[in-house]
Amino acid sequence: MDFEKLAAERYSERLFDSRPVEQEKIDKILAVGRLAPTACNYQPQRIYVMQSEEALKKVRNIRVSHFNAPLMMLICYDAAAAWRNPRDEMYDSYCSGEQDATIVAATMMYEAQELGVHTVWLRGFNSSEVKKAFSLPENIIPVMMFAMGYPANNSAPNPWHFMRKPLDETVTVL
Numbered sequence: 001m002d003f004e005k006l007a008a009e010r011y012s013e014r015l016f017d018s019r020p021v022e023q024e025k026i027d028k029i030l031a032v033g034r035l036a037p038t039a040c041n042y043q044p045q046r047i048y049v050m051q052s053e054e055a056l057k058k059v060r061n062i063r064v065s066h067f068n069a070p071l072m073m074l075i076c077y078d079a080a081a082a083w084r085n086p087r088d089e090m091y092d093s094y095c096s097g098e099q100d101a102t103i104v105a106a107t108m109m110y111e112a113q114e115l116g117v118h119t120v121w122l123r124g125f126n127s128s129e130v131k132k133a134f135s136l137p138e139n140i141i142p143v144m145m146f147a148m149g150y151p152a153n154n155s156a157p158n159p160w161h162f163m164r165k166p167l168d169e170t171v172t173v174l
Contacts, residue, residue: 006113011157013118016069016149020051025115026071033108039083039096045104046140048074058133059145063125069147073108074130077101080139101143112148118155119146 026049038044050059050072059072066072077097085094109119122145130142 003110006110010110010113011118011161012120013069013147013149013151013155014067014120014158015152015155016067016118016147017152018068018070019150021071021117021148021150025112025117026051028115029108029111029117032111033104036100036104036107038100038103042081042083042096042100044077044079044082044097045101046076046078047104048076048134050074055134062129062133063122063145065122065124067120067147069120069149071148072145073105073148074134074142074145075101075105076136076140076142078139079141097141098143105144105146109146116150117148118151119148121146 030047030049033045033047034043036045050056051070056066056070056072059066077100079095079097082095082097082100084096085091088094105121109121112119125142125145127142130136131140136142
């Protein structure tokens, strides 16, 4: 599939069936995520694959909307491993970690779609609760989660999915 078609067809899945995602597909999604660009190629992303019932129960206790997905990924970055911009006077504490983790996550989500595995990007959680629930070290910063799995038979995109602003509202040519 060409990328434009893939991007157009991908939507945030909110209705998963219970079939588990095959390990080969999980491995491929993770491998493709590893290819994503990161600042200075420091690769500060840290990914937690949550598929055990114990891990999924923790997610359900932290995050109200998890859509009963059979698989969750927690995307974080290692603050000690992320690139920092020494020349930025406006953001003297700028760190590339969140940006790097986000690029990795988006890359994995598109690979999942290519493999027929649906996802939904989730950020409505308290990072402190996530760190505590999964005993994350101090330097590991949660960025987002995504629920993953196969769509239920009656799954469909949310009507908002099809709403796109015109390019002239989001792009400025200088």
